[in-house]
Amino acid sequence: MSQQAVTPQSENFSEWYNDVVYKADLVSPSPVRGCLIIKPYGYEIWEGIRAGLDKRFKATGHQNAYFPLFIPESYLKREAEHVEGFSPELAVVTIAGGEVLQEPLVVRPTSETIIGEAFSQWIQSYRDLPLLINQWANVVRWEKRTRPFLRTSEFLWQEGHTAHATEAEAEAETLQMLDVYTDFAVNEAAIPVVKGQKSEIEKFAGALRTYTIEAMMGDKKALQSGTSHNLGQNFAKAFAIKYLSRENVEEFCWTTSWGLSTRMVGAIIMTHGDDKGLRLPPRLAPIQVVAIPIYKNDAERTPVLETVNRLVAELRGAGMRVHIDDREETPGFKFNDWEMRGVPVRLEVGPKDVQNNKAVLARRDMGKEGKQFISQDGILAQVTDLLNAIHDNMLAQATAFRKANTHDLTTYDDFKSLAEKGGWARVWWAGSNDDERKIKEETGATLRCFPLEQPEGSGTCFYTGQLANRVAIFSKAY
Amino acid sequence: MSQQAVTPQSENFSEWYNDVVYKADLVSPSPVRGCLIIKPYGYEIWEGIRAGLDKRFKATGHQNAYFPLFIPESYLKREAEHVEGFSPELAVVTIAGGEVLQEPLVVRPTSETIIGEAFSQWIQSYRDLPLLINQWANVVRWEKRTRPFLRTSEFLWQEGHTAHATEAEAEAETLQMLDVYTDFAVNEAAIPVVKGQKSEIEKFAGALRTYTIEAMMGDKKALQSGTSHNLGQNFAKAFAIKYLSRENVEEFCWTTSWGLSTRMVGAIIMTHGDDKGLRLPPRLAPIQVVAIPIYKNDAERTPVLETVNRLVAELRGAGMRVHIDDREETPGFKFNDWEMRGVPVRLEVGPKDVQNNKAVLARRDMGKEGKQFISQDGILAQVTDLLNAIHDNMLAQATAFRKANTHDLTTYDDFKSLAEKGGWARVWWAGSNDDERKIKEETGATLRCFPLEQPEGSGTCFYTGQLANRVAIFSKAY
Numbered sequence: 001m002s003q004q005a006v007t008p009q010s011e012n013f014s015e016w017y018n019d020v021v022y023k024a025d026l027v028s029p030s031p032v033r034g035c036l037i038i039k040p041y042g043y044e045i046w047e048g049i050r051a052g053l054d055k056r057f058k059a060t061g062h063q064n065a066y067f068p069l070f071i072p073e074s075y076l077k078r079e080a081e082h083v084e085g086f087s088p089e090l091a092v093v094t095i096a097g098g099e100v101l102q103e104p105l106v107v108r109p110t111s112e113t114i115i116g117e118a119f120s121q122w123i124q125s126y127r128d129l130p131l132l133i134n135q136w137a138n139v140v141r142w143e144k145r146t147r148p149f150l151r152t153s154e155f156l157w158q159e160g161h162t163a164h165a166t167e168a169e170a171e172a173e174t175l176q177m178l179d180v181y182t183d184f185a186v187n188e189a190a191i192p193v194v195k196g197q198k199s200e201i202e203k204f205a206g207a208l209r210t211y212t213i214e215a216m217m218g219d220k221k222a223l224q225s226g227t228s229h230n231l232g233q234n235f236a237k238a239f240a241i242k243y244l245s246r247e248n249v250e251e252f253c254w255t256t257s258w259g260l261s262t263r264m265v266g267a268i269i270m271t272h273g274d275d276k277g278l279r280l281p282p283r284l285a286p287i288q289v290v291a292i293p294i295y296k297n298d299a300e301r302t303p304v305l306e307t308v309n310r311l312v313a314e315l316r317g318a319g320m321r322v323h324i325d326d327r328e329e330t331p332g333f334k335f336n337d338w339e340m341r342g343v344p345v346r347l348e349v350g351p352k353d354v355q356n357n358k359a360v361l362a363r364r365d366m367g368k369e370g371k372q373f374i375s376q377d378g379i380l381a382q383v384t385d386l387l388n389a390i391h392d393n394m395l396a397q398a399t400a401f402r403k404a405n406t407h408d409l410t411t412y413d414d415f416k417s418l419a420e421k422g423g424w425a426r427v428w429w430a431g432s433n434d435d436e437r438k439i440k441e442e443t444g445a446t447l448r449c450f451p452l453e454q455p456e457g458s459g460t461c462f463y464t465g466q467l468a469n470r471v472a473i474f475s476k477a478y
Numbered sequence: 479m480s481q482q483a484v485t486p487q488s489e490n491f492s493e494w495y496n497d498v499v500y501k502a503d504l505v506s507p508s509p510v511r512g513c514l515i516i517k518p519y520g521y522e523i524w525e526g527i528r529a530g531l532d533k534r535f536k537a538t539g540h541q542n543a544y545f546p547l548f549i550p551e552s553y554l555k556r557e558a559e560h561v562e563g564f565s566p567e568l569a570v571v572t573i574a575g576g577e578v579l580q581e582p583l584v585v586r587p588t589s590e591t592i593i594g595e596a597f598s599q600w601i602q603s604y605r606d607l608p609l610l611i612n613q614w615a616n617v618v619r620w621e622k623r624t625r626p627f628l629r630t631s632e633f634l635w636q637e638g639h640t641a642h643a644t645e646a647e648a649e650a651e652t653l654q655m656l657d658v659y660t661d662f663a664v665n666e667a668a669i670p671v672v673k674g675q676k677s678e679i680e681k682f683a684g685a686l687r688t689y690t691i692e693a694m695m696g697d698k699k700a701l702q703s704g705t706s707h708n709l710g711q712n713f714a715k716a717f718a719i720k721y722l723s724r725e726n727v728e729e730f731c732w733t734t735s736w737g738l739s740t741r742m743v744g745a746i747i748m749t750h751g752d753d754k755g756l757r758l759p760p761r762l763a764p765i766q767v768v769a770i771p772i773y774k775n776d777a778e779r780t781p782v783l784e785t786v787n788r789l790v791a792e793l794r795g796a797g798m799r800v801h802i803d804d805r806e807e808t809p810g811f812k813f814n815d816w817e818m819r820g821v822p823v824r825l826e827v828g829p830k831d832v833q834n835n836k837a838v839l840a841r842r843d844m845g846k847e848g849k850q851f852i853s854q855d856g857i858l859a860q861v862t863d864l865l866n867a868i869h870d871n872m873l874a875q876a877t878a879f880r881k882a883n884t885h886d887l888t889t890y891d892d893f894k895s896l897a898e899k900g901g902w903a904r905v906w907w908a909g910s911n912d913d914e915r916k917i918k919e920e921t922g923a924t925l926r927c928f929p930l931e932q933p934e935g936s937g938t939c940f941y942t943g944q945l946a947n948r949v950a951i952f953s954k955a956y
Contacts, residue, residue, distance in 0.1 A: 028600065030545070032550065035546035037543065037544070038543060039543055040541035040542060040611070043541075046544075063518035065518050065521050066515070066521055066524075068508050068510045068632055070510045070513060070569075071510070075509070090574070091548075091571045093569045093571050093572075093585065094570070094571075094573060095570040096620045096631075097566065098565075098566055107571065114508070114510075118508070118515055133518070137616075138615075
């Protein structure tokens with residue numbers, strides 16, 4: 001790992017991001033265009049995300065299953081908007097087992113179609129509903145411009161797929177999963193997301209309504225961090241997902257789908273990172289505490305390491321993820337190294353600490369003012385509290401940053417100048433799809449969402465001057 | 479789920495297997511040839527396998543990472559034996575993003591090549607060694623004849639890939655991971671595998687030596703359940719995986735790879751299943767205990783359900799996986815249903831049990847003699863002990879079965895008649911590769927492995943009559 005500094009965020013946020021993902025050892029380039037190797041430290045963050053979500057999915061009654069990677073090309077064509085949305089991005093297998101396939105197979109860009117076909121087999125009557133399935137999988141969407149975690153031709157994700165007897169149940173599921181994503185983002189990733197609904201233009205190809213959680217990155221751009229779709233009866237009709245009701249009538253199901261991907265790793269990096277590198281939220285950090293023994297010679301080394309080992313054993317015993325850095329490098333080198341990798345807490349023990357039954361805890365989320373001298377007694381409770389405090393502080397910092405950079409605007413001129421300097425615009429909106437497209441063309445900002453939390457009453461659309469009954473957030477986005 | 483019985487094993491083991499995987503709701507057919515949908519109950523078994531292995535990999539110092547699904551076609555060609563072995567089975571992407579690719583991309587059949595390329599970037603000096611990586615992934619090998627879990631065009635697996643400074647370290651790693659697989663198979667899946675080395679013909683394409691764990695299925699055929707390969711310097715030379723030694727000399731690394739797949743689910747089914755359906759080993763069973771309330775009317779229902787809920791809460795509180803079957807079906811229907819699904823323990827509670835502070839425990843691994851009336855007090859300890867006893871009994875049964883059907887043979891005539899009636903032959907072996915092929919052609923039996931545990935001394939080869947210094951196991955296999 002390099003000890004060179006990263007490009008400052010203020011100088012070039014995009015270069016800062018690239019510096020950090022490589023210097024913190026999260027990814028490695030791959031020889032396949034648009035595909036990335038996720039290295040162990042990056043993959044462990046994803047494992048934490050996966051565990052945090054999986055627990056929540058199971059607690060809300062969902063079960064995991066696994067569906068084929070390949071989808072017959074004809075399946076995608078059954079839902080008109082769906083195929084239009086995904087066709088340009090498909091990777092297609094045309095040869096298998098040494099022979100040209102009669103029907104090409106698409107590498108799944110998402111699995112509504114093949115899961116829809118399965119659901120049509122699995123569901124017979126109302127007794128089979130709701131059907132609540134999730135899949136952890138890789139998907140492929142061929143991308144021209146790629147960025148680590150944010151946009152890659154192959155990525156890892158989960159995709160939930162459910163079927164329901166009524167429209168109301170499907171809508172409730174869609175919103176429930178948006179809440180699950182929000183709970184995860186806030187309480188594990190320390191990211192204060194905004195829940196909202198996508199516009200007609202921005203919704204999922206084939207959905208009735210798409211909901212999203214949007215997060216503000218360190219450069220004030222928005223990142224869509226997870227989406228939940230009410231698919232209405234579109235896929236049910238395309239794939240004949242039907243059930244026999246209590247009244248013995250054949251009905252189409254109402255289906256939903258929802259997904260969150262390795263993009264979330266990018267969201268964590270860009271929400272919390274600073275000019276020293278990564279800052280990882282404690283509940284997802286692969287290493288929560290790095291212990292650094294400090295000594296000048298062998299005589300000091302032995303007692304210091306004994307103390308470090310004892311303290312670390314106590315923390316690990318409670319399930320904490322702790323790493324001891326006993327490399328033959330200077331403490332300064334190690335401090336920089338673990339700051340770059342975003343470890344939330346540094347535990348230092350030197351010879352004097354051994355004598356005085358003390359230790360030092362330093363916080364990644366603060367400067368020198370966050371350094372504290374603690375007693376070795378009860379270290380577990382102290383570190384536990386500190387990790388929670390760090391989580392709360394990171395969440396508070398990100399929330400304050402988002403609030404400071406979200407502006408209620410009333411004129412298009414103000415909007416255009418904000419689009420240049422960066423930030424979210426919260427505006428009354430009554431424009432058409434064409435208006436939305438024009439704004440994107442002129443300013444680069446897109447309609448991120450209509451927040452679920454809306455002000456009372458109505459206002460004047462900042463763009464058309466018409467009466468508007470809801471506000472929208474516009475911003476440049478990843 | 480159907481209440482019809484499965485085809486008896488003795489009548490047609492292959493039909494029995496197909497009946498069980500569908501009736502126990504493990505899989506569902508897919509529209510893609512050779513690919514299978516793994517339904518929630520089947521996927522949960524895989525999740526248990528994954529958790530059990532992942533824990534062991536991490537405990538032995540391995541880290542997970544993720545590499546691209548697609549491999550440039552030219553990469554496979556760099557190791558001559560490797561490309562020869564895998565070429566006939568490849569699925570090839572020729573079109574992506576609407577354009578014909580300049581170089582086709584192979585969907586990974588295994589990842590030695592692309593990981594080899596990455597290792598050549600990651601490893602500079604002896605300080606970077608050993609490099610111990612594992613990947614959980616889907617792979618594709620286009621198969622003509624497929625069977626659920628045993629042979630499918632796409633399957634899920636883990637593939638470990640490691641690089642070492644010396645041949646001895648690589649060999650030690652290869653054998654360590656074979657031990658990890660064995661420990662998992664014996665202590666989680668209750669499968670008494672035999673550790674051995676593959677013959678030249680049966681080894682992995684590109685390996686120096688391949689080790690295997692072989693299990694005996696209920697029809698006395700063998701199933702290769704996991705393999706560990708010492709790759710020598712073959713891939714290191716093909717991909718320039720080099721390091722600078724302590725002595726500042728550039729050296730090629732020694733690499734290994736090892737894999738275990740969803741085949742293990744098939745091994746579990748065919749090792750333990752019987753004519754009533756699945757029998758799942760308790761430590762991997764998605765449901766360890768099914769609780770069945772027994773009552774005739776609403777007056778009985780309430781106290782019975784109260785008791786069941788209380789007992790189940792106690793078991794779940796200790797992390798046990800317990801399901802309450804409160805469907806409106808007869809107890810008989812439910813008993814059959816959960817026997818088919820292989821749940822190790824059935825907990826019955828009726829009105830009299832409520833009055834007497836009693837309950838009934840029935841074991842899936844035994845008939846009526848395994849039914850016991852217990853006190854509700856201390857149910858957790860009783861069920862915990864019972865699950866361990868069931869594990870031990872299933873392992874003992876499978877071990878006894880394997881021993882009874884493994885025969886030390888000295889003549890080819892005996893061998894041929896065993897190949898017809900089924901079982902493993904343990905024989906002294908000094909034949910050539912061609913002899914091995916001829917035996918396969920004539921009898922259908924293959925050289926499964928040279929067991930690591932060998933008898934002392936030497937003997938006469940049952941086929942060539944020559945002096946042989948090791949014994950081999952031959953058998954028909956999946």
